[in-house]
Amino acid sequence: MRSFVSNNTSLLSIRNISLEFRTRTGTVHALENISFHINPGETVGIVGESGSGKSVLALAIMGILDRAGHITAGEILWAPNSTTTQNLLHTSEKAFRQLRGKELSMIFQNPRTALNPIRKVGKQIADVLRCHTSLPRAQLKPHALDLLSKVKIPDPKQRYDAYPYELSGGLCQRIMIALALACGPKLLIADEPTTGLDVTTQATVMNLLKDLATEQQMATVVITHDLALASEYCDRILVMHAGHLIESAPTRHLFTSPRHLYSSKLYVASPYLLISIDDLIPIHVNLPDLRHPDLPPCRFVSRCDRATDKCHTQPLPQIQITETHQVSCWHPLGRNDDIGMMSDE
C-alpha cells in the first residue's frame, strides 16, 4: 500500500479503468477507459441497461470480481481521509478484507439470496460486528438490535431471531442495509437495491438509505436501470452504455439538458414522464456484441442517427460542458458553442 499526501478531496477515484472477461467464446471488453470520482457524503447514481457494465464496475471496486475478469488498465484510488490514499488494485486480499464491510460496503439486488438462509438474521449482523470491531461478545447483540431499529425494522427483538425466509423482500433488504452499515462505512455501493420490490417498499428503502447516508455522512453509489429512481434520489448521475461512461452530470442538468443522445433516449423510453403510450419511444437495435474484436471507438454508433465518420475512427473525447457536466461524444446535443471543450488526448 502506497501512502502519499493527496490534495484530492475525492473519496474514491476511478481512473481509466478497463476490464475484460476471458471466456470460451472470446474476450468480452466489459469496461473501457472509465474515469470518475466520488466525493464524501454524496449520492451518485450509475444508470444503464443490462450489459452496460455497471454491476461489473461495482464488483471491480469491491474486489470481488469473477475469476475470469481481468482489469487491464487503470487504478482505483481510495482516500478515506486526506492523508492516505491507496490503490485498491494493488491491495492484497488480506488487506482488502479489512476494508470490506468496514469502510467499503455493498448491498445486492436480491436481498433474500444475499443473506445466509440457515442463519438467523440478527446473528448475521453480529457476525459483521465481531469481524470488524473489537466489541466484547456481550455487546454484540445489543448493538445489532440497535442497528435493526436504526433501519426501522418493527419489533427488532423478535426479528433478531428470524430466518431470511420468514421475512418479506423489503425487510430482507433492510437487514442487508443494516449489515452493510454496521461498521459505519465511508462508501456504500447499492447494486439495484429496489429491483423486485413493490413500489411502496422501494420508496421506503430508498428513503431509508438517503436518511442513513446523511446521518452517517456516507457516500452512496446507487446502481440501477431505473432512471426515475436515480433522478429522485441521487445528486449526480453517471450514464453508462456498453462499457463506456458516456455522460456524467448533476441530476437536474441531466434531466433538463442531456447532452448525449443515449441519455435523452433513456428519458423518453421511461414510462414515468409520459402521458400516453404513444409518447413512449423505445430504443431499437440491440447492444453491440462486446466480444467483437473490432469494436468501434464509440459503441453507440449502431444505435445513433447522428454518427459521422469521426465517430467510427477517432477515440471518444471527454467534453466538459460545465465544470460538473461531461459527455463522451463528438456531437453532443444542445448548443455547439459550449464553454471548455476538452479532449482527453
Next chain:
Amino acid sequence: MTMSPSQQSSANNPSVDQQSAWAQARYIISENVVTFGAFLLFFVFVLFALFGNAIAPYNPLTSNATIALSPPTAAHWFGTDDLGRDVLSRVIVATRLDLGIAVVAVALSFFLGSILGTCAGYLGGWPDRIISRIIDTIMAFPLFILAMGLVAALGNTVENIIYATAVINLPLYTRVVRSEILIRRDAGYVEAARLAGNGPLRIMAMHLFPNVLPVMMVHISLNMGWAILNAAGLSFIGLGVRPPTPEWGIMVAEGATYIVSGEWWLAIFPGAILMLAVFCFNLLGDGLRDLVDPRMRT
C-alpha cells in the same frame, strides 16, 4: 434478470453458437479429455460385449490341463486358470454377460422408477403416499440381502438376477425423479402448459420429465457401475451365473482361493477389468450430461 455479457452477445450473434450437434459434441469432448477417454473405453467394452467371441484369442471354455495355472506370458496375456483356460479370453467374453445384466436391470428400474416417481411427484396426495410407502418398505431392507433373498426365492437364473437387481434399484430412481419433479412442478411453464390445454398425463410425460432427463443421465451411468458390481457380487457368492460360464464375479471368486498360493492372475485381472468398467461408467455420466442438457451448451 441481468444477463452475463457473453449471454447477451450470443443472443445477438447466431453464428457463434448455432453449430450442429456433432460439432458441439466434438467441442465438448475436446474440452474434457478425460470424458473422451471414458467414451473410448466404453466403446471398447461395447465391442467386447458384441463381438467378444470373435475377438477372444482362445475359446473361453476349452480346458487344457497341461497349461493350467501358468502365469501371464506372450501366448496367454492374462495367464491361465486352474483348468487351463485362457483368462484373457474369458474376461473378454464375460463382458457380454456382465454388461447385459447391468443394462437390462438398470433399464427396467429406470423405466418403472421414472413412471412411479413422476406420478408421485406431480399428482401428490394418495398416489404419492402409496408409492412412497412402497419404496420406503424396499429401502428398509439391506438391499444386497434383499437381492439375495429374491434370487433364492425366485430361482437361481440370470433372469432372476436381473429382476432382483432392478427391484433393489427402484428406490433410487423413484426418489430422485420424484424430488426433481417436485422442484419443477410449480414452475411457470407447467402453468403455461395447463393453459395450453395439456392434461396431467401430457404434462408429466412431455413437459416435466424431459427436464429431469439430464439429471437422470448421470444417475443412470453411475448406477450402471453399481449394477455391474451388484451382478458380480451375486455371482461371487454363487447366485445366478453358474460355472463354466465366464463372468467377472465368478472368476474373482474362483481365483480368490489361489491368491494365497501365489497365482494372483486368476483373480486380479477380472477384478481389474471390473474396476475399469465401473470407473468408465462413472466418468461417462458427467460427459453424457454435458451433451444432453441444452443449458450446458455454451
Next chain:
Amino acid sequence: MNNSPLLQVTDLTKYFPVSSRKTAWPFGKKTDQALHAVDGINLTIRPGESVGLVGESGCGKSTLIRVISRLLEPTSGEICFNNTLINQIPVSTFARSPYRADIQMVFQDHSDSLNPRFTAFHTITEPIKRLGTPTKILNSKQRLKARAEELAEQVGLPVELLSRYPHQLSGGQKARVGIARAIALNPKLLILDEPTSALDVSVQAVILRLLADLREQLNMSYLFISHDLNVVRLLCDHILVMYLGKLVETGPTDTIFNHPSHPYTQALVSAIPSFTTQPNSFSRLSEAAARSPIDPSIHVCRLYGRCPKGEDICQQQQPTLQPIDDKHQVACHYADTPT
C-alpha cells in the same frame, strides 16, 4: 358494439386452509384457520377493455388471476365468461373445454415460464397443437411453421430465433416468446401478470408498446396486473386497487391517478419515483406491519394500523365499495371526495 360484459366476476373468494397448533403434538389442539387470499371480489371487463389490477405483493392478485383463468378452484363466487358460468367447469376438465383457448396468460418471470427443453418454436406452437381447431392443424407442418412465423413477426421476434432455446435468448426476447404463445389462439381475454417488471426499463418500453399495438390489432381485453401504477396507467382504461384480498378503490385511469381517494391508493401514487418530486414527499403508510390475511376480522378495515387516517369506526365497521362518482368507487370511511 356488444355491451354485455366479457367477464363478470361476482363475490369471488379463495381461502387456503392453514392449520396450526399452539403447542407440539400431541398436546395442542389443532385449529383450522383459513388464509383469505381473495375475499369477495367483484369485477367486470367488457370486450376490448383494458383493466389494470394494482396492489402490493401478498395482496392476492396472483391468486385472483389464477382463479379467473381456471387454474385454481374458487372457494365461492361466480365467474361468468362470455355468458357462461365457467366456475362450474372443474379445473381438471377445463383444459378440454372450448373456453380454454379464450383465456390466456402472460407471466411475470419469463425465464421460468418457458420450458428449458423447448425451442421457441415448440413453445409458441404448443397451444395451437393442443387447442387449435382441426382446420388449423390441417397440413400441420407447413401451416404450423407459417403460423409460428406470423406470430413471431407480430411480436417483433426475429424468425431465426425460433429455433433457439430459452437460455440462448435475452430477457426481452423471452418476453416476446411468452406473448406470442399467449396470443397464438387469439384469446378474447389476455391476463398479464406483471409482464414487464422483470425487464430493463428500456426493454419495458418496447414490450409495453407491443402490448398496446397487439390489443388493437387482435381486439383482446386485458387484465393487467402490476404493482407499478405507471405502467398500468399507460395501458389501461380502468384501474382496480387491491389490498389484502379486497378491492379498495376502482375507477377510470385518469381519476385514480389524479384524484386518488383511498389512503392506500394515495400512498401508491405518491410512492412512484418521478423526475420532478423530491424524496420524502409522499403520503406514507406507517411502518407497522400489515394485518394478517389469516382469519381476518370482518369488522376491522384491512388497512387499519398502517393507514395515516384511522378512527374508531374503522375498527368497528369494515368499509365497503361505495360509489363517489360516476364509475369511481372507494371502500373507506374517510375517503377524499373529489373537489
